[in-house]
Amino acid sequence: MPTLEQLVFDNTYARLPSGFGARVAPRAFPNARMLSVNPSAMRLLGLEPEEARRPEFVEAFGGGKPLPGMEPFAMVYAGHQFGVYVPRLGDGRALLLGEVRTADGVKWDLHLKGGGPTPFSRGGDGRAVLRSSIREYLCGEAMHGLGIPTTRTLCLIGGDEPVYREEVETGAMIVRMAPSHVRFGTFEYFHYTEQPEQVARLADHVIDGHFPHLSGVEGRYARFYAEVVERTARLVARWQAVGFAHGVMNTDNMSILGLTLDYGPFGFLDDFEPGFICNHSDHRGRYAFDQQPRIAMWNLACLGEALLTLMTEDEARAALATFEPTFSGQFLSSMRQKLGLQEAREEDRGLVGDLFSVMAEAAVDYTRFFRALGRVEEAGAMFADRVPFDGWAERYRARLVAEGSVDEERRGRMERVNPRYVLRNWMAQAAIERARQGDYSEVVRLLSALADPFTQRPEYEEYTVAPPAWGRHLVVSCSS
Template sequence: MHTLETLPFDNAFARLPEAFYTRLPPEPLPAPYLVAASQEVAALIGLDAAEVARPEFAEVFAGNALLPGSEPLAAVYSGHQFGMWAGQLGDGRAHLLGEIATGSGWEVQLKGAGPTPYSRFADGRAVLRSSIREFLCSEAMAALGIPTTRALSVVGSDAPIRRETVETAAVVARLAPSFVRFGSFEHWSARNKPDELRALADYVIDRFRPACRAATNPYDALLRDVGRRTGELIARWQAVGFMHGVMNTDNMSILGLTLDYGPFGFMDAFDAGHICNHSDDHGRYSYQSQPQIGHWNLYALGRALAPLIGPAAAVQAAIEESYAPAFESHFMDLMRAKLGLAQALPGDEDFIGETFGLLQQQHPDYTLFFRQLGRLPAQVDDASRAQADAPVRDLLIDRAAGDAWLALWPARLGAEGRPDADRQAAMNAVNPKYILRNWIAESAIRSARAKDFSEVAAVLACLARPFDEQPENERFAAPPPQWATGLSVSCSS
């Protein structure tokens, strides 16, 4: 294991031509203090757990001190925001320190570490609220098995930062194999820079997707790989009830990771049209729209890669033959598992559609519905059926309205004949009991603002085991309390 001073840096991205980034150090953060750190993520980069307790840890991950071998820089990219071309964007408040050369390699980036040439007149800072949200959700998603960037730490400061109100500053240290985005390719395509476009594509292929190099057209193979991974990622979002909130092309990872946690949300009472971002006036990024937007974003990426792939028909084929099949197949498999179905049988698509029809009509808590469903027996006599089904019926607006569905579900289970104990254990392994609800994040944020970081630590520990029964954390399994009904998040989150 390494100390802070002996972390081995490689910095492959910094070897790209200088047109891809601007080299500059982070801006120091006054009087930084540690809010939270993930020991699991520290282990990913081979950092000794004891290093987190050193005063130097907060200094380093606030951006106040540079580690030996790091080469801080801010990357340039462009993108579509809310469907409109936004032109040049870039790391406006993020500094890539470099890549830790351990295992598969992890880039370390400080988000909120001060202005860069891409800040567009902003201050380059992040606030404590948004930093805690990103830290907790990155780790919650990883524990749910959803591809994501990771978060090492949150370092705070009492420095005032104005957003919708005056808040305090913070920096979140986040990790990924790469932070290259769809918009990274759009940038060079829009500027008619084929050499830079090819250099970036070659970098991604050779470093992360070497199997694409063996294809007749490696760039076509890359687009297909991105399409497949993006389809599988969004299927996972939909299955767990996660909403990204701002699926701009500059927020889409070329590696198929969940990237840039801003106005995200997990579904409470189910509503397919739910918009988790109150800045999204037209509902472009609602829950039900996410699969379509993933498809749209891939076409934006495909247009950018067209000079390397060839005719529009080839680009279209690469997308259509990768994204939709991956999304549909993966989503169906995930929903079967959530419903306790081990086999794919004719009629499953209709049954899953009827399940979402029930959810939309009755608006039960999405997470609790599937968790409670895992408690029900498949077969009981008619006299005992109502009592057996009570944990699910109690979540519905009209309990009687669920009767038809609650008769269909045991019948579908009966087509497999799996023992209840096996099926229930399998359902509990895929239907989380604990998710990062907005009220849970808000509770941790309020405590942290009062310099009590124990709630952040408690939430982090709970969400690391989302499928386990945790009697000591039962409060985190509850739907929103009354005080939280008005909570909302926006692009400033």
């Protein structure tokens, strides 16, 4: 295993022409210290977790003393925020520290969030607060554990610097990781500033680095767009199946690689409520849970417009038209797995839709219901009025008999896809409250539990109960 100083950097984004961002030195916290490190993410870089105990680790990733080869760089982008185009955003509280190339050829962007002001901070301090940093730190691993494409988080760093938001809060930093942090809004910035040559340069950069099978191919830009449409459709279908609400699906928060990006006011469903709004800033419900597929397609249309100097309108429309069938196919496939079904049948769409109606009427707990459904009677006990559920369950049992399902085998399949543990807002809030008192043990426990959300483990059973009264229907804001 290499040491910290032996990491190999290949900063392809920083070598792009001028105009793609700005070189910025991060600003360390006074008395910076490691609060938590993610062993799984460390190993992705080829590092042993023990490396994080060295003071050099905090210096390198907390902005104090960059490693040789790092080229801290703030990326410029624009975006549609709540449907309104904002022409210049960019990394206002984040920096691309560098791109590590591992021994097996995999590239990881190391992105410091909370490292101080940049030219894109719009008068802000460039910092992040402890509560939002903990939420992103935990949720990246939670989503990875669920098998959903996502950014990862390497570590959580604290220090002695207050941050001023609605109130005075504790500052923190995270270092997140992804193969790329290019967003839909990165393309929009160059399109709307009438720089078609930069749109092409950015597209070639992304294709060469992440869609190499398209490099140099005729019609590659249209095919690239079509693949982004497909990845995004499959991503959002997985969100819907697991009951995840992103909360702020602006185009600058949409990954060009189809990753879950920028964890702000997210929320996993407690009671099943199709119109669940987890972001208290979303007054009109634009980003409500049941609106996410529609918004994803709208965002993809914005991306398609930004790429029109590289492909025809007909090509863009044809690619975008694949969103709905791709989303529907992935979603129905995921729901069949959650129901333990092995065969695809025409009646399955109605079976799923009717189940959601019954669940919504009774406001049953989404995650706990599907985990219990392996034993149908156990799931039925969650309904005060059993009649609607029992009617649905009769159809479900008949469907299982029709494909020759064996109960014990079905239960095993269902427990491998229906999580026992998800990062509910009340769990994150409990960890945040302890951390504010200097106790990060709950952050560490949750990180461990969420890394393997399907396996029942007695030491984490407290995370399977219904939310406490204070933690029901918590909403959070965009403020970080």
